[in-house]
Amino acid sequence: MTRDKVSEAERLAVRECAEEVLRRLAGEHAVLREDQWRAIEALVVDRRRVLCVQRTGWGKSAVYFVATALLRDGITAEPGDPPAGPTVIVSPLLALMRNQVEAAARAGIRARTINSANLDEWGEITAEIRNGEVDVLLISPERLNNPDFRDNVLPGLAASTGLLVVDEAHCVSDWGHDFRPDYRRLRTFLAGLPGLTPVLATTATANSRVTADVAEQLGDALVLRGTLERDSLRLAVLDLPNPAHRLGWLADHLDRLTGSGIIYTLTVAAATETAEFLRSRGFPVASYTGQVEDSDRRAAEQDLLDNKIKALVATSALGMGFDKPDLGFVVHLGAPPSPIAYYQQVGRAGRAVEHAEVVLLPGAEDVAIWRYFASLAFPPEEQVRSVLAALSPDRPLSTQALEPIVDLRRARLELMLKVLDVDGAVRRTRGGWTVTGEPWTYDTARLRRVAEARTTEQQTMIEYARTTSCRMEFLRRCLDDPEAKACGRCDNCADPLFDAEVSPEALTAAQAFLGHAGVDISPKKLWPTGLAAAGVSVKGKIGPSEQILPGRAVGRLSDLGWGGRLRALVAPDAPDAELPDDLAAAVVEVLKAWSHGDNSWDQRPAAVVSVASNRHPRLVASIADRIAKVGRLPMLGTLTSTHQGDDGPRGNSAQRVLALHDAFSVPPEVAESLKDLTGPVLLVDDLADSGWTMVLAGRALRKAGAPAVLPFALAVAG
Known part of the structure; x- marks a missing residue:
């Protein structure tokens, strides 16, 4: 049987074998859908690349398991062809991998997975692949650029792959709703495949734009798109x-x-x-x-x-x-x-x-x-350029070491680095990230179009709810x-x-549940790394004499109950106003609960001090005053600050420490009062975001003589 000219009788024989494998997989009454057979035929007989855009439950996994069995059995092999290597399935989540391994076993297909949870098995699995004992290998897209896997496993794996499957292929496209830059590394994998290695990409969620983008990245692909009707x-x-x-x-x-x-x-x-x-x-x-x-x-x-x-x-x-x-x-x-x-x-x-x-x-x-999740999109060009300028070609920098250089939270910084890696501008190594020196262009127009597409999708979701x-x-x-x-x-x-x-x-039960106030504020124990390079000489553990104690807040900004009420008060654009009565009552409830029960304070506060606020000074002062009056505690005053920012959330911990290190001063009258205290100071602010404002303000109080500091905030981010 040659792939240039395969007779109808030979194709029919392959289909009969495919139906037999399907019955092993799905039961004695299972029959291939017509597009399932078209996909299997294209992969096994014609050794093509196929994109299946089919609804959930259509049977996309049956296609690649049946194709795997036929390829491994050599059903269409030519005389002298070596045995087909294992099918490699790039799958996004461990849960899906576990499902797939179990499904494969039902069809007599031996499946293994390489992921971050089984590092100790990598050597054993690699040996099994070499010995032909693995039919299906499932890996995550992130694994494709793990330095050890990329340099030591991937080249041999690509050369021996019998079928490559890209599951949830819409993740390849930045037009899609769930773009993952690691999926773009599949281009490298595709380039390393031997000629005539079949490739299958599958998804249930791709509009025409995403379908065209994925098909273009696959190359000359047969696109099989079915109806998305779900009559159940x-x-x-x-x-x-x-x-x-x-x-x-x-x-x-x-x-x-x-x-x-x-x-x-x-x-x-x-x-x-x-x-x-x-x-x-x-x-x-x-x-x-x-x-x-x-x-x-x-x-x-x-x-x-x-x-x-x-x-x-x-x-x-x-x-x-x-x-x-x-x-x-x-x-x-x-x-x-x-x-x-x-x-x-x-x-x-x-x-x-x-x-x-x-x-x-x-x-x-x-x-x-x-809006919050949209704010985590690809950063502005100046931030990207600052990272590229900080990296060298031969001295890797870790993500943590880059944080004092660029004002981005770690998850967003890592996403940016992954995109730059895929684009060839940086490279991930054992020690972190290096710059390649390859020219790189910030694609402003495309990023704007993607952002506009996201905004349109959001409006469409509102229209769905109203239609x-x-x-x-x-x-x-x-x-x-x-x-x-x-x-x-x-x-x-x-x-x-x-x-x-x-x-x-x-x-009533839901209102009572959501009306309960009180969440913990965990104090920082370690300084961010890399601060010395930015001129701040602190590192390692925060000294016991400078630490603050665990604290409390009324609620999180993301809480179902208090979240909306708190966001209306502490958001950057919220008007500065005194503490409303309902939240004053919640503050009292939290303080009462803090005084006894689990995780209660060891010693009652002896005085109240507020944090200087550029955004909401009236709100912060009113919180502190209310607490002082209700608790019959002396209100010692407000810490002064040389920080001229907006007190808004910073990109990452290193940037926050750089902005606030030694910014807080204890007024002389407050410092004098601290000398006579025998209990902790209750340090009050409106919002604890990164947590470093409380740490550094509390550190100033400790250095001025406060025996201990208990942080209290109206809200915590997250």
């Missing part, structure tokens, strides 16, 4: 007035939602709070966020798969990484910023059940959250589905299954 999903939107009503609605209706499902939130704090509230109402749920330990995430995934819990309350950390065909519902507390992202998440439900409920509960705070026409048709049109039509099932096409009523009992 019943979409609905409920407009509820505030977070308490949304939590109360969940408590009233969760039992009415069939089976088990996912409740998505926009922030980690919201996921944590929602899970805690639902557990308090007797529901077995678990939270799933990027801050949950991997072992706990695994346990939560398995509990949902086994229907031991009613729901996972998750951020987008779950996202693409979960496969449960009988998922009965998806509820969103807050709208994602893109209808394409929304379709991708709701598509997890209803794959193997007749009906699945999809409910969106948008919130007034959604736009502010979208009176078919919701499924609306989403399918957003993904440029030419077959989009009214579904006849959503709350606009048929009688809605749910109303917006919340029982008085559930609403």
Whole structure:
């Protein structure tokens, strides 16, 4: 059989073998869809590159598992051809990898994964690959530029790959809703593949622009795009007035939602709070966020798969990484910023059940959250150039060492470096990052177009929540589905299954839960690295005589309960005003709770001092005065500051320390009063963002003689 001319009879024989593998994988009655066969035929017989844009549940994984089995069996090999190497699947999340390994085993396919959680197995797995014992290797896109993997494993792997699979391929495109720069490294992998190595890219969420971008990056690709209709999903939107009503609605209706499902939130704090509230109402749920330990995430995934819990309350950390065909519902507390992202998440439900409920509960705070995440986009050119200027070709600098140079938070700095690496301007090495010297252009026009596309997506998501026409048709049109039509099932096409009523009992419970005030402020123990290079001679541990104690705040800016109220007071553009009575009562509640119970202070404060504020001096002064009067404590005064900034959040810890180091002074009258204190000073501010204002202001008080410092803020960021 030659690939230049394969007879219809030979292709039919390959299809019969493919159907047999599918039955092993999916059951004795499974039959290939026509586009599944077209993809397998293109990969196995014609050794082409294929892009599958098909809805969740269509069976994209069946394509690459069947193709793997046929290639490994040599079904289309020519005489003298060496055995096909393993299939390499680039997959975005560990959860998805675990699902895929289990699915492969059902078809008799031996799958292994290389990731950050199994470093001690890398050598063993590499040896198994060399010995032909691995059929499928799953890796994350981040692994492609790990220095050890890139230099020692990747060249040999690319040369021996029998099939390359790019899962969730929309991540390749910066036009997509979930662009990941590490995916762009696949260009290097593609370039290293032997001739006629087939490549399959798959996604369920790509509009025409993203599809064209991915296809162009693949090269000469066969694009198989199917309908995005999901006839099991019943979409609905409920407009509820505030977070308490949304939590109360969940408590009233969760039992009415069939089976088990996912409740998505926009922030980690919201996921944590929602899970805690639902557990308090007797529901077995678990939270799933990027801050949950991997072992706990695994346990939560398995509990949902086994229907031991009613729901996972998750951020987008779950996202693409979960496969449960009988998922009965998806509820969103807050709208994602893109209808394409929304379709991708709701598509997890209803794959193997007749009906699945999809409910969106948008919130007034959604736009502010979208705005925050949009602010983490690619930095301005001057910040990028400052990093390139700081790097040398032969002396690597770590991300931490770059922080005193550029005013970017670490996650955003690392994202920028990854993009520069993909563009060839920098290179990641064992010691950090080096500059390559290659010319690099800041693509202002493209970045602006991408930003405009994001803004359009956000507005479209608002329109989705407000539309009176078919919701499924609306989403399918957003993904440029030419077959989009009214579904006849959503709350606009048929009688809605749910109303917006919340029982008085559930609403009261939610209000009480969200009305509880108090979060911890953890003090810093270590100075940021690299400060000496910027002229500040502190490093290592913060000395015991300069440290502050653990503190408290009323709430987080991202809290479901207090978040909106706090943002209205402490946001950079919020008017400066005295502390309102409702928040004054919350301050008193937090101080009372701090005085006894778990994590209580060891010694009651002996006096109050406020932090100088350029943005909200009236607010900060009123907080301190209220506390002093209620606690019958002396108000010693306000620390002065030479810092002339806006007191706004800084990009990273190093920049914050550089801006505030030795900026605070203790007025003589305050210093005199400190001499007579036998207890801690309560240090008051409106907002604790990075935490370094409290550390450095408290350090000034400690050096002036304060026996201890207890920080208190109205709000903490995050």
